[in-house]
Amino acid sequence: MQQSSPVGAGGQIRPSHSERGRQKPIRGLRLTEPCQNLSSGDSSNISRLLRLTKKYGTSDIYVGLPHTVFKEQNQELALFISKLHAAHLRVWARGGEVRCVDSFTEQDHFMDGLKDLATFNDRSPPEARFHGYMVNIQPQDVPGDSGCFQHEIPQSQLSHDQHTQRDIILHQWLNVLTRASAFCRSIDLPFAAAMPWWLHDLAGEPVTVPWGASQTRTCIADIIAPLLDDYVVMTASEDHSVMAHRILRQLRSTSNKMISGQSMPRVLACSGESDSILRGTSSQSDGVDEPASETVEHLEKTFVPYPVFGGTIITELQAQREVSSVHGHAEFNETQKAESRDLLPPNNNHARGGSSDERFDSRKIPRLKPLPLRSAFTHNRAPGPGEGEDDSILVLVVVDGGCRVGIGDHARGA
Numbered sequence: 001m002q003q004s005s006p007v008g009a010g011g012q013i014r015p016s017h018s019e020r021g022r023q024k025p026i027r028g029l030r031l032t033e034p035c036q037n038l039s040s041g042d043s044s045n046i047s048r049l050l051r052l053t054k055k056y057g058t059s060d061i062y063v064g065l066p067h068t069v070f071k072e073q074n075q076e077l078a079l080f081i082s083k084l085h086a087a088h089l090r091v092w093a094r095g096g097e098v099r100c101v102d103s104f105t106e107q108d109h110f111m112d113g114l115k116d117l118a119t120f121n122d123r124s125p126p127e128a129r130f131h132g133y134m135v136n137i138q139p140q141d142v143p144g145d146s147g148c149f150q151h152e153i154p155q156s157q158l159s160h161d162q163h164t165q166r167d168i169i170l171h172q173w174l175n176v177l178t179r180a181s182a183f184c185r186s187i188d189l190p191f192a193a194a195m196p197w198w199l200h201d202l203a204g205e206p207v208t209v210p211w212g213a214s215q216t217r218t219c220i221a222d223i224i225a226p227l228l229d230d231y232v233v234m235t236a237s238e239d240h241s242v243m244a245h246r247i248l249r250q251l252r253s254t255s256n257k258m259i260s261g262q263s264m265p266r267v268l269a270c271s272g273e274s275d276s277i278l279r280g281t282s283s284q285s286d287g288v289d290e291p292a293s294e295t296v297e298h299l300e301k302t303f304v305p306y307p308v309f310g311g312t313i314i315t316e317l318q319a320q321r322e323v324s325s326v327h328g329h330a331e332f333n334e335t336q337k338a339e340s341r342d343l344l345p346p347n348n349n350h351a352r353g354g355s356s357d358e359r360f361d362s363r364k365i366p367r368l369k370p371l372p373l374r375s376a377f378t379h380n381r382a383p384g385p386g387e388g389e390d391d392s393i394l395v396l397v398v399v400d401g402g403c404r405v406g407i408g409d410h411a412r413g414a
Contacts, residue, residue, distance in 0.1 A: 025300050028060040028313030029053060030094070030270065046080070050087050052319050056293060062134055062313065064094040067113025070120040077120070078128035090131040092192065093117055098141045101172045111179060118187050132190030134232065135180050139173045140196065151196075154203035170209045170220050181227040192230035194270065195221065197246035200253065225254060228265040230310060238271045238318055240290060240298040247299075251306045258308055266310025269299055272318060291322045 029052065053061070061084055069077055081091045095113060100106035114133065121129040140151035149169055150162050158166065177193055184191035199207045199221040208217040225231055233250055235243040247269045258264040271292070296312045303309040 023310075025309060025311035026059045026268070026313075027057050027296060027311060028062055028268070028270075029056065029058045029319060030062045030272070030313050030315050031064060032316045046083055049316075050083075052316070052323065053084075053087065053089060055323065056296070056314070056319060058089060059311075060090045060092060060131070060313075062092045062094045064136070067095060067109075067116050070113070070116040074120055074123075078124050081124075081130065082128045085127045092132045092134050092190075093130045094134045094136055096135040096137040096176075098137050099143060100176055101137060101139065101142050101169060107176055107179070110176065111183065114180060114183050118183075118189070121187075121189070130189070132192060132229070133180075133184055134192035134194065134230070135177065136194040137173065137176060138194070138196055138234070139169050142169050142173075151198075152203065154205040155208060156205060157203075166207075167209050170207070174209070174220065174223060177224055177227055190229040191227070192232055192265075192268075193224065193228050194232045194234050195224070195250075197233050197235050197250075200249040221250065222253065225257075225265055226263060230268055231265045232268045232270050232313065234270050236272075238290065238292070238295065238314075240295040243269050243271060243295070244299060244302055247303075251303060251309055254308045255306045264308055267306075267308045268310045268313055270313040271295065272315040292318045293322065 031049075052058070065077075084091050096110060097106060100110040117130060117133060140149045142149060148165055150158060150166060153162070155163070155166075180193075181191050200219060206219040207221070208219050209223070210216070211218040211223055231250065231254065233247045235246045237243050237246070247267065251267050254264045254267050292314045296314065299312050
């Protein structure tokens with residue numbers, strides 16, 4: 001599906017991310033229990049939430065809601081959104097039931113929910129509207145026989161029946177995303193999707209499906225990316241090293257396509273587990289005691305060279321843990337954490353994914369592919385605090401077959 005250029009307010013064309021100038025990476029917050037914030041009679045929850053967003057410099061809030069809320073609690077929802085907008089926050093609706101992957105009836109219910117969201121936005125004043133929609137459906141969670149997706153088995157080791165079953169699930173998942181993308185573009189609503197981190201590398205192999213007239217097997221991530229405004233990589237970790245490694249392949253692939261002239265989405269890193277796991281695990285982390293604010297800063301600094309890097313989304317629970325730690329046990333807790341880090345073995349408990357599942361070393365960050373002969377690409381972004389102009393420019397230059405890649409004046413020969 002070719003990306004369209006939706007018409008925005010006033011008849012203006014909304015450009016794709018690859019056509020826009022470099023924007024500051026977003027800092028997103030994914031609400032774990034959003035419905036508790038909708039009560040108009042209790043201001044303590046919204047006040048607590050606004051304190052969290054201020055601490056992290058949050059720009060975007062992701063609110064997971066059943067679609068019935070758009071009709072049954074529309075006044076409370078409009079008030080909630082308007083309070084967040086007053087704090088200069090963009091508000092995204094988040095939803096999607098995995099059942100709709102293998103049932104056309106459930107798909108229709110899902111699309112009905114999107115239509116209810118559109119109706120809600122149409123009937124609400126500008127300050128009470130959702131900024132965008134993020135679908136959160138993971139193919140490995142499709143109900144049915146246990147392990148029907150076989151998500152820990154590389155493609156080359158699947159039996160014929162397993163291969164067929166996985167292809168069916170992936171095509172049904174793609175159909176849901178295609179329908180949702182087309183609808184969101186028709187109403188000029190930015191569209192994001194939560195994506196598994198291992199699609200480019202599941203136990204050392206990409207996850208592919210037959211595609212196009214030739215039925216050539218193609219990585220499903222490359223098919224889905226043009227459907228999206230934001231490609232959100234669900235890293236299933238809160239460790240910035242693991243998160244960085246799990247987003248790297250998608251960043252590199254998408255950046256190269258954008259440089260070659262294709263319209264590509266932003267790529268964001270999302271920490272923590274999926275919503276279904278979060279609801280059943282209270283506030284457990286993956287054994288990493290790193291403050292969420294440090295995780296965000298690490299990722300922003302590491303991936304500045306990638307033109308499609310769009311930012312980071314953390315969970316509300318992750319943010320609350322850091323705030324509680326700071327206010328509850330200040331000095332004692334910090335001393336205890338420092339001692340514990342020296343005693344704990346390296347964490348190897350994050351989700352398995354084969355050969356790529358290892359800590360990230362930013363010194364080994366791969367360079368983007370060179371452009372065609374005698375061409376150049378220069379990408380600017382706004383300098384961050386303490387940065388000079390030279391620190392903010394990624395330059396790739398090809399002259400007579402030689403490639404120079406670097407930041408500002410520090411380009412190096414290839």
